[in-house]
Amino acid sequence: MSAELIDGKAVAAEIDARAAEAAAGLAKSLGRVPCLAVVLIGDDPASDVYVRNKGLRTQAAGMRSIEIRKPADTSEADVLEIVAGLNADDGVDGILVQMPLPDHIDANRVIGAIHPDKDVDGLTEASAGRLVLGKPGLRPCTPSGCVLLAERAMGDVSGKSVVVIGRSILVGKPTALLFLEKNATVTIAHSRTKDLPALVRTADIVVPAVGRPEMVRGDWVKPGACVLDVGINRIPAPERGEGKTRLVGDAAFDEIVKHAGWITPVPGGIGPMTIAMLLRNTVIAAALRHSVELPDGF
Numbered sequence: 001m002s003a004e005l006i007d008g009k010a011v012a013a014e015i016d017a018r019a020a021e022a023a024a025g026l027a028k029s030l031g032r033v034p035c036l037a038v039v040l041i042g043d044d045p046a047s048d049v050y051v052r053n054k055g056l057r058t059q060a061a062g063m064r065s066i067e068i069r070k071p072a073d074t075s076e077a078d079v080l081e082i083v084a085g086l087n088a089d090d091g092v093d094g095i096l097v098q099m100p101l102p103d104h105i106d107a108n109r110v111i112g113a114i115h116p117d118k119d120v121d122g123l124t125e126a127s128a129g130r131l132v133l134g135k136p137g138l139r140p141c142t143p144s145g146c147v148l149l150a151e152r153a154m155g156d157v158s159g160k161s162v163v164v165i166g167r168s169i170l171v172g173k174p175t176a177l178l179f180l181e182k183n184a185t186v187t188i189a190h191s192r193t194k195d196l197p198a199l200v201r202t203a204d205i206v207v208p209a210v211g212r213p214e215m216v217r218g219d220w221v222k223p224g225a226c227v228l229d230v231g232i233n234r235i236p237a238p239e240r241g242e243g244k245t246r247l248v249g250d251a252a253f254d255e256i257v258k259h260a261g262w263i264t265p266v267p268g269g270i271g272p273m274t275i276a277m278l279l280r281n282t283v284i285a286a287a288l289r290h291s292v293e294l295p296d297g298f
């Protein structure tokens with residue numbers, strides 16, 4: 001049996017299109033289109049691509065994109081001032097500070113400075129608290145994308161056993177909480193977890209999110225399970241020519257695809273969903289801030 005590939009790119013395009021439709025509807029009530037501001041500090045090449053793509057997809061969805069780029073030696077105080085300015089700007093609906101930040105900047109302090117109503121990344125204490133308490137709020141993008149793809153593939157995930165590998169604030173913890181919200185039985189594995197392969201073998205859904213190329217091997221995965229690979233790792237690919245690289249996930253795709261039920265490829269799986277859910281959150285943030293109703297089921 002060969003796993004079904006989950007086409008994150010196609011689902012993301014659908015979500016983008018729905019965000020565009022809702023944004024156009026909102027524009028009639030607001031007298032302007034929703035606006036997303038993205039702040040990038042430094043010159044990390046991957047972040048540069050992600051931020052550019054965020055801007056392009058925001059505009060393609062008919063929304064306004066603000067991109068603020070500052071050099072790596074920008075002080076924390078200056079970043080906090082930028083965030084404060086965006087908080088105060090009524091024309092801005094969503095604020096995202098691209099991670100990772102340079103080492104001299106305290107990411108928690110910067111995230112904490114974002115107004116919760118504009119927290120389209122879903123990372124502030126207010127958003128995290130709402131998620132833990134099961135209250136409505138802006139949910140983190142990659143985790144929401146994981147749950148959405150799992151439900152598209154498997155249907156209801158209630159009662160499924162989920163193993164999330166990694167306990168980051170950005171992905172691991174919120175992914176676990178979102179699956180819990182869907183009544184799945186969730187375990188978070190991390191560097192101290194004993195016999196990780198045995199634990200992963202028990203899972204109906206596996207979410208590797210550790211940033212270790214192809215760490216999850218074929219014989220770790222139960223036949224028929226769903227693997228949602230959050231890892232995006234660039235590794236050398238000498239077979240493609242000198243100095244060439246390629247992207248792989250945290251799961252050994254070629255081994256797992258032979259017997260899993262579903263698997264997300266890298267690239268083209270979870271990654272594109274991150275920006276789709278960001279556009280969706282921007283529309284939701286704009287609607288909530290201005291007390292405008294969104295179409296049913298948005």
Ligand SMILES: Nc1nc2c(c(=O)[nH]1)N[C@@H](CN(C=O)c1ccc(C(=O)N[C@@H](CCC(=O)O)C(=O)O)cc1)CN2
Pocket residue numbers: 046049050096097098099100121141142170232247266267268269270271272273274275
């Ligand atoms: N503030 C945030 N910072 C970061 C987040 C985040 O959600 N909020 N997530 C990641 C990076 N990220 C978005 O910011 C992101 C990662 C990957 C993709 C994507 O589409 N990946 C493609 C491959 C792209 C490539 O060629 O490198 C794919 O998987 O198909 C989009 C967004 C860290 N920082």
